[in-house]
Amino acid sequence: MTENRARRIAVVSAGLSKPSSTRMLADRIADSTVARLEEQGFDVTVDTFELRDTAQDVTNNMLTGFPSPKLEDVIEKVTTADGLIVVTPVFTTSYNGLFKSFFDVIDNQALVDMPVVIGATAGTARHSLVLDYALRPLFTYLHSVVTPTGVFAASADWGDSGDKVKTLHDRVERAAGELSALVAVSTRSTEVRDPFALDASFSPTGAYVID
Template identity: 55%
Template sequence: MRLVVVSAGLSVPSSTRLLADRLAAAVVKAAAPAAPVDVRVVELRELAVEIAHNFTSGFPGRKLAEALDAVTGADGLIVVTPVFTASYSGLFKSFFDVLDKDALDGKPVLIAATGGTARHSLVLDHALRPLFSYLRAVVLPTGVYAASEDWGAEGLDERIERGGAELAALMAGLSARAAGTATGSGRPSVSGRSPERSPAALTDAAFEVIPFEQRLAALGEG
C-alpha cells in the first residue's frame, strides 16, 4: 500500500514533521505484517517556489509534478499543517489548490495539525475537515492535534495510534476490494455496484423479459 505524508512545517526541525512521522509510523505498525506500507513524505517547504510559479505559469516544476503524482496515486494520505491565524497555512492550502480537483476523490485522508496552544484544536473541524470534504476525500473520524504542551503528555500517543489504525484499516479494505474486482472474484467494486456478468450468465438466469407493449396492455385490461 502506498502512503503519502504531506507536511507543511516550515522550520527544521519541525513539530509538524515530527507529528507527521509519528502518524506514518502508527499506520505502518497497524498494517503490519499483513500489508506492507510504502511511505513517501512530501515536504511542502521544499516546494514553495515551484508552487508559486505554478500559479503564475500554470505548469508545475519537476519536483512539484512528482509530488502531485505521488498524492494522486496514493492509497491513503496523512496531511499535517501548522496553525496560522486559526487555520491551515497558506503554503498548505496552495499545494492543494494546484492539485487536480478530482485527485482525492474517494481517497482516505488522516488530518492533523500542530499549534502553540490547545485553543486552536478546532482547526481540524473548522478548516481541515471541510477542505478535504470539498475535495471529496474520505476524511477519517479521528483527527490529531498537537499543541506545545501535548508532547510527552498523556493522550497524544493514543490519538496517534487510533488515527493510524483507522487509516491502515481503510487503506487495506479499499486495496482488497480493488484487487478482488481486478481479478474477477465477484466482489462488489469500490463504487458499490456488483461486477458485470457475461451474456451467458445473464441467459442462464431465471427471469422472463416482458415487452413494454404487453405490460401496458395488461394494465389497460385491469
C-alpha cells in the same frame, strides 16, 4: 487472482522550520499506520514530502498553471497513494498558506475516495478546532474519506510525561487504526487517475475560463 498486499502512504507536512513539530506529528501517525498495516501482512511504502522544499515550485505553478518536474512528481505520488496523512501548523486560526496553495494546484478530482488523516500543530490547545472548521471541510470538498479522528498537538503535548502526552499518543493510535482500516481495503492503486486532468474550468472550445 492474487490479492495485492502492497500499499503506499503519502505524507504531506507543511511545517516551515527544521526541526518541525509538524513533521514530528506526521511521522508519528505514519509510523503507527505502517505498524498496523504490517501486522495485517501488507508491504507498506511511505513517501514523505515537506512542502517547504517545493514552496517556490508551488508558487510558480499558481502563476503559470504548469508544475515543474519536481512538483509534478510530488503531486503524482500524493494523488496515487492508497492513503494520505496531512499535517499543517496553524497560522492565523487556519492551515498555513503553503498547505492551501499545494492543494489548490492539485486537480479537485484527484483525491476522490482518498483515505485521509488530518493533523495540525499550534502553540496552545485553543486552536484544536481548526481540524473541524478548516481541514475537514477542505478534504470533504475534495471528496476524500476523512477519518473520524483528527490529531492536534499543542506545544505542551510534546513533554516528557503526563496525561497530555498519553492523550496525544492515544489520538495518534486511534487515527492510525482508522486510516489503516481504510487503506487495507483501498483499491486506489489499481485505478488509473490523471492528477493533471482538465476540469470544468476548461471550455469545450479549449478556452480557459478564469474566475
